Amino acid sequence: MRYSGFSLIAQSLKGHAGWGPAWRDASPKSTYDVVIIGGGGHGLATAYYLASRYGVSNVAVIEKGYIGSGNAGRNTTIIRSNYLLSENIPFFESSMKLWEGLEQELNYNAMVSQRGALLLCHSDAQRDAFARRGNAMRLAGVDAEIMEVEQIRAMLPFLDYENARFPIRGGLMQWRAGTARHDAVVWGYARAADARGVDIVQNCEVTGISVENGRVVGVDTTRGQIKAKKVALAVAGNSSRVAAMAGLRLPIESHVLQAFVSEGLKPLLNCVLTFGAGHLYISQSDKGGLVFGGGIDGYNSYAQRGNLPTIEDVMEAAMGLWPALGRVRVLRHWGGIMDMSMDGSPIIDHTSVQGLYINAGWCYGGFKATPASGMCLAHLVAKDEPHPVAAAYRLDRFATGRLIDERGMGAQPNLH
Numbered sequence: 466m467r468y469s470g471f472s473l474i475a476q477s478l479k480g481h482a483g484w485g486p487a488w489r490d491a492s493p494k495s496t497y498d499v500v501i502i503g504g505g506g507h508g509l510a511t512a513y514y515l516a517s518r519y520g521v522s523n524v525a526v527i528e529k530g531y532i533g534s535g536n537a538g539r540n541t542t543i544i545r546s547n548y549l550l551s552e553n554i555p556f557f558e559s560s561m562k563l564w565e566g567l568e569q570e571l572n573y574n575a576m577v578s579q580r581g582a583l584l585l586c587h588s589d590a591q592r593d594a595f596a597r598r599g600n601a602m603r604l605a606g607v608d609a610e611i612m613e614v615e616q617i618r619a620m621l622p623f624l625d626y627e628n629a630r631f632p633i634r635g636g637l638m639q640w641r642a643g644t645a646r647h648d649a650v651v652w653g654y655a656r657a658a659d660a661r662g663v664d665i666v667q668n669c670e671v672t673g674i675s676v677e678n679g680r681v682v683g684v685d686t687t688r689g690q691i692k693a694k695k696v697a698l699a700v701a702g703n704s705s706r707v708a709a710m711a712g713l714r715l716p717i718e719s720h721v722l723q724a725f726v727s728e729g730l731k732p733l734l735n736c737v738l739t740f741g742a743g744h745l746y747i748s749q750s751d752k753g754g755l756v757f758g759g760g761i762d763g764y765n766s767y768a769q770r771g772n773l774p775t776i777e778d779v780m781e782a783a784m785g786l787w788p789a790l791g792r793v794r795v796l797r798h799w800g801g802i803m804d805m806s807m808d809g810s811p812i813i814d815h816t817s818v819q820g821l822y823i824n825a826g827w828c829y830g831g832f833k834a835t836p837a838s839g840m841c842l843a844h845l846v847a848k849d850e851p852h853p854v855a856a857a858y859r860l861d862r863f864a865t866g867r868l869i870d871e872r873g874m875g876a877q878p879n880l881h
């Protein structure tokens with residue numbers, strides 16, 4: 466069923482009894498051309514683009530829980546393409562362009578809101594670094610604007626501009642950046658992929674990857690064995706564990722990242738805001754809650770839950786930037802498992818096992834990448850060659866030393 470104003474009116478006249486399920490709850494078949502492991506945003510987007518752009522629809526997305534139960538449904542929903550390095554800008558900008566047409570393409574309201582993302586700077590050196598980044602973006606055709614303190618003060622009068630340690634010195638604004646509704650992105654891709662014949666198999670955990678003579682031949686799951694000509698991994702925080710099933714050791718560490726939502730407030734924050742002197746990013750949801758997060762936990766973990774030291778750390782940063790937040794109550798708080806690569810940039814590549822592809826290393830930033838990641842992985846799987854905007858995201862760069870060190874922090878995931 467196509468969603469439209471007319472279908473809404475027609476359904477309302479029938480008491481909304483006629484809406485069908487948005488996608489089928491498929492049972493796994495014994496054989497597929499492509500099996501995608503992971504029903505997060507990236508896995509579902511890959512399935513959608515395989516079917517819609519490359520004509521490959523004998524595809525299953527295998528998800529151990531329910532779709533969107535991983536990071537796709539746990540993130541702080543920020544989308545942007547304000548990167549510095551020439552390997553990253555084209556990829557994230559292609560994602561931004563896909564976001565801009567996504568709702569029309571999927572016929573689904575993903576609540577894409579281009580409200581702007583402002584990175585605050587707190588020293589002259591940081592301002593210079595942001596000017597450099599803004600120039601790199603503009604040279605690559607991406608919008609960027611340096612904002613003066615007085616412009617920011619007029620827009621966001623409640624921030625602490627004279628903070629003794631971290632005075633606000635200006636900011637880098639990308640007006641086309643913003644937020645999107647994370648669950649709706651998952652559901653929109655699922656519905657559109659299902660409509661093109663993709664099987665979305667939930668509550669089905671992959672427990673093994675079968676390899677014969679160096680080539681992948683299928684997967685073992687809790688719902689039986691599935692044969693496949695090609696298998697693609699899109700399991701984010703579980704990448705190392707699932708890749709190990711095929712005998713691969715990845716340059717990925719898993720760490721928890723936590724998110725917070727406050728009680729609903731009247732509209733006061735009209736953009737996404739990032740504190741440049743610590744780790745804090747904050748936006749206001751359409752329901753009024755402030756949605757915010759900070760840095761990853763410093764140790765490796767597969768637990769999808771938060772802890773008190775990080776709460777204290779994030780709240781300190783929030784109070785340093787916006788003191789009145791001390792009066793606001795936090796309502797909810799959770800964690801997701803981040804697939805931290807060693808240079809902070811992602812991997813979309815072949816592996817040493819023929820027919821087995823990997824999409825991982827998304828660190829904090831994989832939600833904004835969802836459309837381009839799906840498109841590039843679909844291209845790689847369908848054509849066996851990298852998509853031009855993701856050609857640098859090679860797995861062997863960690864062996865050859867060609868790191869894409871966007872933040873200049875070296876091979877230390879807790880610093881990215």
Ligand SMILES: Cc1cc2nc3c(=O)[nH]c(=O)nc-3n(C[C@H](O)[C@H](O)[C@H](O)COP(=O)(O)OP(=O)(O)OC[C@H]3O[C@@H](n4cnc5c(N)ncnc54)[C@H](O)[C@@H]3O)c2cc1C
Binds near residue numbers: 536540671700829
């Ligand atoms: C708190 C938090 C805040 C974030 N904020 C942002 C943000 O503001 N902007 C941004 O761009 N990014 C953000 N991110 C990162 C972003 O959410 C992720 O990088 C991105 O969602 C990862 O891709 P995915 O959606 O496919 O992952 P996931 O949704 O995690 O999908 C992977 C799926 O694989 C499944 N799976 C794992 N193992 C198996 C198995 N053996 N068999 C079958 N299925 C399996 C999991 O259940 C899961 O559903 C944030 C993440 C967190 C946790």
